[in-house]
Amino acid sequence: xxxxxxxxxxxxxxxxxxxxxxxxxxxxxxxxxxxxxxxxxxxxxxxxxxxxxxxxxxxxxxxxxxxxxxxxxxxxxxxxxxxxxxxxxxxxxxxxxxxxxxxxxxxxxxxxxxxxxxxxxxxxxxxxxxxxxxxxxxxxxxxxxxxxxxxxxxxxxxxxxxxxxxxxxxxxxxxxxxxxxxxxxxxxxxxxxxxxxxxxxxxxxxxxxxxxxxxxxxxxxxxxxxxxxxxxxxxxxxxxxxxxxxxxxxxxxxxxxxxxxxxxxxxxxxxxxxxxxxxxxxxxxxxxxxxxxxxxxxxxxxxxxxxxxxxxxxxxxxxxxxxxxxxxxxxxxxxxxxxxxxxxxxxxxxxxxxxxxxxxxxxxxxxxxxxxxxxxxxx
Ligand SMILES: Cc1ncc(COP(=O)(O)O)c(C=O)c1O
Numbered sequence: 001x002x003x004x005x006x007x008x009x010x011x012x013x014x015x016x017x018x019x020x021x022x023x024x025x026x027x028x029x030x031x032x033x034x035x036x037x038x039x040x041x042x043x044x045x046x047x048x049x050x051x052x053x054x055x056x057x058x059x060x061x062x063x064x065x066x067x068x069x070x071x072x073x074x075x076x077x078x079x080x081x082x083x084x085x086x087x088x089x090x091x092x093x094x095x096x097x098x099x100x101x102x103x104x105x106x107x108x109x110x111x112x113x114x115x116x117x118x119x120x121x122x123x124x125x126x127x128x129x130x131x132x133x134x135x136x137x138x139x140x141x142x143x144x145x146x147x148x149x150x151x152x153x154x155x156x157x158x159x160x161x162x163x164x165x166x167x168x169x170x171x172x173x174x175x176x177x178x179x180x181x182x183x184x185x186x187x188x189x190x191x192x193x194x195x196x197x198x199x200x201x202x203x204x205x206x207x208x209x210x211x212x213x214x215x216x217x218x219x220x221x222x223x224x225x226x227x228x229x230x231x232x233x234x235x236x237x238x239x240x241x242x243x244x245x246x247x248x249x250x251x252x253x254x255x256x257x258x259x260x261x262x263x264x265x266x267x268x269x270x271x272x273x274x275x276x277x278x279x280x281x282x283x284x285x286x287x288x289x290x291x292x293x294x295x296x297x298x299x300x301x302x303x304x305x306x307x308x309x310x311x312x313x314x315x316x317x318x319x320x321x322x323x324x325x326x327x328x329x330x331x332x333x334x335x336x337x338x339x340x341x342x343x344x345x346x347x348x349x350x351x352x353x354x355x356x357x358x359x360x361x362x363x364x365x366x367x368x369x370x371x372x373x374x375x376x377x378x379x
Contacts, residue, residue, distance in 0.1 A: 004365065008315040010184035010288075013251060013356045018243040025239045036238035041194075043245050044179075048196050049172030052203040055238060056210050059158045059180030059193035061231035063091040065209045066176040066195055067126070069202055070152040072097050076125040081111040082324040082334075082342040084130040088156055089323045092128070099332060100124070101324045103339040107276050108135040109290075112341075113142060120149055130156040131163065131170065133287045134259075134275045139165045143174065154178065158193075161186040162252045164283030171196045181237075186251060186287050187244035189237040251356040252285050259286045261360050262352070265367035270294070270374035273348075290319050292348040300377035302350060312369045317351035 025031060037055060044053040056062050072078060074096035080088045082101040092099040102115035111129040127146055129137040137155075146153045157163075157170045158180035164170065171177045174196075179185075181192035197203050208215055213228025233241075244251075256278065263277055273292035278284060293302060300308070306316050322342045324334035336343065352366050 004313055006313045006315065007353050007362055007365065009317045009351055009353045011355045011357055012183040012188045018240055021239050021243060022236055025236050031236050032234045033232040034235045036235040036242060037233055040238040040241040043242060044194055047169055047171065047245065049168060051172065051196050052200065053194050053196050054203060054206040054210065055192060055194045055233040055241070056231040057193065057233055058191050059178050060087045060091060061210070061229065062178035062193040062195040063087055063154060063156065064094060065206055065231065066154040066178060067091055067095045067097070068209055069176065069197070069205055070126055070154065072125045075123060077121060077123045078126045078128055079116050079119050079124060080128040081130055082322050082339045083109055083320060083345055084156065084323060085320050086323065088128050088130065089329060093328065101334060101339060103341045106341050106344070108132055109345060110135065110137040113138060113145060117145055124151060126152040126154055128154045128156055131160040133159050134278065134284050136160060136163055136165055136170065139174065152176065158185065159287040160285055162248055162285040167283065181241060186285055187248050189233065189241040189244070192233050192237050192241060254356040255286045255354060258354055258358055258363055259289055261363040262289050265363060269371045286354065288319055288351050289354045290349050290351045292345065293350055295348050297379055298374065298377045299379050300373065302348065305350065305373060308373045309369055314366055314369055315353060318349060319351045320346065322346040
């Protein structure tokens with residue numbers, strides 16, 4: 001039998017119309033930020049309930065700019081979950097602030113708000129929660145706490161473009177919200193990200209922060225009053241974003257069907273810990289399908305699991321390592337045992353293939369391979 005094609009754990013879906021549209025931009029003579037960026041931002045703003053949205057070259061840039069916009073720097077503390085991607089830790093450190101970690105929920109993987117409250121000090125300026133596919137952080141409790149304690153919120157919504165809170169898209173409510181359009185995400189611009197802000201004043205500050213700090217003077221010369229970065233998204237990427245945003249509902253519906261299939265197949269075997277099961281009409285999006293492997297009952301390590309799946313042509317990911325235990329995190333005094341839930345997830349998590357181009361048969365293939373490997377490695 002011919003070998004099955006390689007199944008990556010993530011993969012963008014780009015149609016011919018999008019590719020032709022990019023070719024048109026390339027031929028147009030204007031390829032960096034221009035009319036397509038404005039069109040993309042207008043579309044994103046409509047998606048976010050009319051709030052101002054600015055696009056940048058990555059979600060990492062969006063988080064850095066959000067921290068700067070909130071005036072966060074040396075002497076300030078920012079509370080975040082130890083179970084997230086390196087972006088959050090890196091950008092807090094990069095602006096000169098101190099990362100303060102808390103633990104997360106085992107099943108939803110969202111930040112533990114009781115621990116956030118306990119971690120607030122007079123130096124705390126912001127909370128940066130990462131929302132997880134399948135269930136968001138409790139936005140009512142999060143914003144009630146932030147309001148009560150006078151803190152900014154920067155929602156890391158990289159994984160949840162299209163998820164809803166009480167019927168409204170993530171980004172349509174809240175303070176500063178960042179999205180990622182990396183090819184692994186719900187929609188892509190190749191690399192790219194967006195920041196949702198509160199008003200025109202913040203939006204024009206983002207314009208400067210993403211483009212050298214430049215402001216324009218009445219005599220058509222320029223001024224720089226603070227050091228900005230260079231994070232403007234080119235029109236080539238924005239053109240892809242416009243097409244992808246239009247297809248987002250279709251992509252999300254596809255992902256949702258595949259997740260339903262995963263849940264069906266996992267109902268019997270193997271005994272992995274799954275995210276909370278989706279409910280009809282819950283408004284959640286699924287960027288990743290990450291399970292916890294029952295490693296304490298198996299002889300195989302996660303590395304062996306991943307290698308065995310790879311040998312069967314199935315790609316996997318690790319989302320995520322424990323931020324407080326990476327070399328940079330440890331510099332702030334963190335040690336093993338500080339956040340047991342995060343550490344268990346970091347040890348056992350495995351991200352399985354999930355993208356809009358997959359078929360139900362691909363899910364069946366992943367689950368069959370996983371069950372076989374579990375069966376062979378029972379302790
Ligand atoms: C939770 C989370 N936040 C932020 C990012 C950063 O996104 P970007 O690659 O667009 O900078 C990622 C990227 O994978 C992520 O997974």
